[in-house]
Amino acid sequence: MKYLLPIMLLFTFSVPCFAVEGMFPLNDIHTLDLHQHGFEISADAIYNPDGISLIDGICKVNGCTGSFISDDGLILTNHHCAFRTVQMASTNGHDYITSGYVASNRTEEFPAAGYAVRITKWYRDVTADVLSAVTETMRMAERTRAIDKRRNEIITRVEHDYPGHRAEIAEMFIGKTYVLFVYIYLKDVRLVYAPPRSIGEFGGEIDNWMWPRHSGDFSLMRAYVAPDGTPADYAPTNVPYHPKTRLTIQPDGVNTGDLVFLIGYPGRTYRHQTSDFPAYEQEVRMPFVVDWYQWQIDMMNAMGQSDRTIALKHASRIKSLSNTMKNYRGKLKGINREHLIARRRKEEAALQKYIMDDANRAAQYGTVQTELADIYSNVRTHTDRTMILHYLNKNVTLLNIAYTLYEAAVERQKPDVERKADYTERNFGQTKQKLEQSLHDFYQPTDQQIFNALIAKATTLLPDQHIAPIDSIMEAYPSIDEFLDTIYHNTTLTNADTVRTLFIKTPEQLTQCSDPFVQLARHLYPLYAAIDNESKSRKGATDQLYAKLYDVKAEFLKQKFIPDANGTLRLTFGQINGYSPNDAVWCQPITTVTGILEKDTGQEPFNSPSRLLDLIHEKKFGKYVQPKLSSVPCCILYDTDTTGGNSGSPVFNAHGELVGLNFDRTYEATINDYAWSENYSRSIGVDIRYILWILDEYEDVDYLLTEMGVN
Amino acid sequence: MKYLLPIMLLFTFSVPCFAVEGMFPLNDIHTLDLHQHGFEISADAIYNPDGISLIDGICKVNGCTGSFISDDGLILTNHHCAFRTVQMASTNGHDYITSGYVASNRTEEFPAAGYAVRITKWYRDVTADVLSAVTETMRMAERTRAIDKRRNEIITRVEHDYPGHRAEIAEMFIGKTYVLFVYIYLKDVRLVYAPPRSIGEFGGEIDNWMWPRHSGDFSLMRAYVAPDGTPADYAPTNVPYHPKTRLTIQPDGVNTGDLVFLIGYPGRTYRHQTSDFPAYEQEVRMPFVVDWYQWQIDMMNAMGQSDRTIALKHASRIKSLSNTMKNYRGKLKGINREHLIARRRKEEAALQKYIMDDANRAAQYGTVQTELADIYSNVRTHTDRTMILHYLNKNVTLLNIAYTLYEAAVERQKPDVERKADYTERNFGQTKQKLEQSLHDFYQPTDQQIFNALIAKATTLLPDQHIAPIDSIMEAYPSIDEFLDTIYHNTTLTNADTVRTLFIKTPEQLTQCSDPFVQLARHLYPLYAAIDNESKSRKGATDQLYAKLYDVKAEFLKQKFIPDANGTLRLTFGQINGYSPNDAVWCQPITTVTGILEKDTGQEPFNSPSRLLDLIHEKKFGKYVQPKLSSVPCCILYDTDTTGGNSGSPVFNAHGELVGLNFDRTYEATINDYAWSENYSRSIGVDIRYILWILDEYEDVDYLLTEMGVN
16 A cells, blocks of 8 residues: 555654655644654654744745745745746836846845735634534535534634634544644735746746756745834734744755755645546646646747746746646556556455445444545536636636636525535635636737637537537527627626725625626626536535545545645655666756756757846856855755645754745656655655755845845 | 867876767777776777677667577667668558557567678778779869779779678768778678567657757567578578677666776767868758658658558658758757867867968968868859759659669670779669669659659759759749659559669660650769769868878877778767756756656657556566666666667676667757767767566567566
């Protein structure tokens, strides 16, 4: 059972620094013998809810992780995490994506609209409270709604008790355990420094998810608060936030074989789900997404070819689509190569045999696996239809705006605790802001082509899967284009002010609204509501089945499990370690800036700034040179257990000093989401020496180095 | 001076198996201390003009090298060398390209039209004889013609004295030394075995020029002679040729660090030319060719997409274009990455300083380098025009046929020794055969598109570079297409019989011929004649300059040099050795069949036969398993000095036993043509164990293994 880590096993390792599977919740680390694993720092120094510890220097920056590296709220995170802000800053005549962004003093720090920083304050188990909302007689969808409502109630209560904080309840084991997290929530975040894209994203989509790597994927942001120290929206009068602690930078970096550990907010893994889930992903969902994203990327690239302004509008979306697409391609390859489904099925068969060997167990658990299989099998029957509806809402900007307006109107008729998360009082402002931002990147010909392609897809669905409002369109108009020309011509949703006024309407008022997109959204609403209901119903069913499955699996394997990643604070450890991606190839775990010279072609995405090339040619390595490598270390590779959301995670040495900045995994490790392996699971970070060398030798921003305490 | 190997240095190496630059002419190996380099075989056992030695078991198969591995003339060479025959065999309803070709007995061996086998019999220096044709007063083009004529005279005389043999005179050092080679010449060659393309070319264009490799790039052919043992054209009554010796196969293969040596016919290197030559290649010629070949490949791929018959017609051409294109891309990258031009210029500056430091030297050699520079610089002024004319003749099949017909008529008016090589009595049959073969692959829409693209290119030339006959076309026709539609409609050159009858016409008769392609060729003829004359004149000039340059360079560096590769028999040695292609990557020098599983996607070019995958999955490795690797070795990597023409070269161990079959170089080693380096020069072979495993476990062709003496 490679993919399930028995916690008890951790105590039997005799070799320190041996990599293990596990994104450990922070309270679990007190049960690990850290010293035996090579740590030179105590569990309390890492996580201490009653005092000051490393985690007070770590935050969540939207979907990424960040580190406080100064007493004045300076945050180190990835270039790709701050990219949207660089893109926003680039509209006023300056192309900061290309040139990089350097605030030469605090007044030049650029407000990162839509960004928020969260710092984990404390957390506790609320399983009993959450599950007390459920009764035996509830139907499945009802069960899910009851749990969601109770979660909202707890959150509302906690946030009321702790002003300026955000509460979240995370499901740790599906349907089984729930933990309440309380975060300090800072809404004034600003961009301090971003390197040129040709450094921050050197290698672009070609090198993305690849090792060896030479990307300087880092940036600096800063969290601000009101003059009285409380969280506040952006205001020029705000002052830098003072974190409880800051991380210590170790400019000497690491060496091959050194222990490293990461703390961060890994997003989502699926290691506890049955083989039916990766099989569904592999056979149905991911191939659909890969094709669809590739089409969108090709189309947007073509659109932007002759016009830099359009290209800039598309930059962030293309980057995000490409990232997911290559991740999926890696997963598809890895699932095959590792025979993942077959291995899981074998394990499940062994478990089933164990269950059926005992009459009591058979009665209690005998049908759990087949019931789960039936659920996944049912999903397959209408995946294409669901996907088309999903991407109509997600990828057609104007339809997304119209739908959000309509759904908001409906949801906001309900009591706050019963609303969908996006429309609760605490989140509604952000939802509105996100819509306005999507208009910022809106380009009508692109939007219309995407809409066109999805309608065309919809017309190929099997008769019983047809989408009625689209059938009506096809009947009413001679062609898809004619329909689209008409509605894009008549809509007023491209105007941010119009969108704002429509946000205060009731469903009845919106029914009177003449905007064709709003009308279409209204007609589509019942379809989405049905999908949502089905999904809640499914969750209700799987929740109960998975809860049972854990119990019997734990009994069978005599093990405790680590919960799947769910965006909450986790620690993972391992060592600086190379790997063999292919027959006859061994990759070393530390690259150097000299490798930039090898890769540089002068053409995107291998077009380093000439001054950077000069510095390398002239060996102006300063104090950041690694003598054995005769160069500045650039990126590092380690066998810790990470996933998306670990972007921006600090990489610590055994002493808990900052030696790197996590930003990616290898292509082979994209299947970490389903299974971790010592052989192929490798994560990629920027070496702290490269970051310091760039700031010092390339940018010469002494004041920042001083602030970071390394000058 | 990395790229010039001082022979004297060879005696000072203390480490055996150390790789050295050098494609040694066979008589030079007697001056090497082979034993000290790790050889367990004497120079005489490798090359002995008075007895039997290894080279009697080695032959030239068209542009490739082959090995006799049975007493009945069985030849081991590359799949890509025999590919044209597999393609020819594939027209009678069977797709042998896909399925592979297995002759289950000798009557099934397929005649390889257009193939010839040459076995080096002896060679001697004929410099004095050749250069005695030259007088001081000759103009440059005249000088070249005189040398060519004298070479033809010697060849004719020798071939008259040795019936059934072919003579060739190779220029060893440009303008300085000439060697006469006499070959046994066998014209009846047949295909015995070719693996499925998915084995022989596993990885296709993606893996071509790449390591790690998993291609089974081998095939078996057989040479036949008349029943009396004399060379003869194909006849069903012919019998297998009995070589003087056959190579011994070592089924145990090799290990990392082992000495290996290769014997073969490397085609062409340019290490002795001044920096102006690679600079011209890099800046002018190769970028043109890369663009033009990429365009042709894309177009032919599109043409073949919906019709397998058309795809088959294009297969060989696409393969050849892709191969050259990727080689050039590798060279362009390597020249930059290794700063080749800058390094050469520095060396040339040092030499110039040495020359100018002495008044006598300055007088004798002072202007040699600048005169060479002027010549190369002059070539640049009309490269585009020359290239367009070159590819009109080379890539437009019907124009090539028409031009060859017309040029043949002109040339065959001259005495035989004054004709261009293609039209001498000894070669004319082959020239005619080649034309007929090109009709075999002819597909009009493709030919017409190529013609169209070249005319379009010609219209963009600067006014003083214009091609008059094309200007006339543009004046006479409303569009290129209209012109092309007309001439392709009216031509009769697509008929092989017509082409044959036109081959006996005089220039005057062809002037009367109504075929539009013949008329166009006639109008283009003076342009090609002028280019030819200019090229001869340039060669006359550079010949003399390079002869001087060697003298002063040898004096300056106190070294003897090894001549550039020129298609003559050479030996190179080194060891089984990995390398680092990039920062942080180390490649091991032996791959295994297990790596095929990793690469296989089920999609071309990674679509292994399912039976092969099964054999690997089931570990049916037979006696070919390498215990440490727990698998069958697949391909091997070594640091010998090779270039194109070494395709098919036998790879020997220290005892002179066959352990592999050379078929490629790494991407980094494509610049071997300009400079060899221990760091990046690596060649790639099929491991003998993979060849034997395929024949034994996959094909089960026992009778061939018995014939090869390994059963």
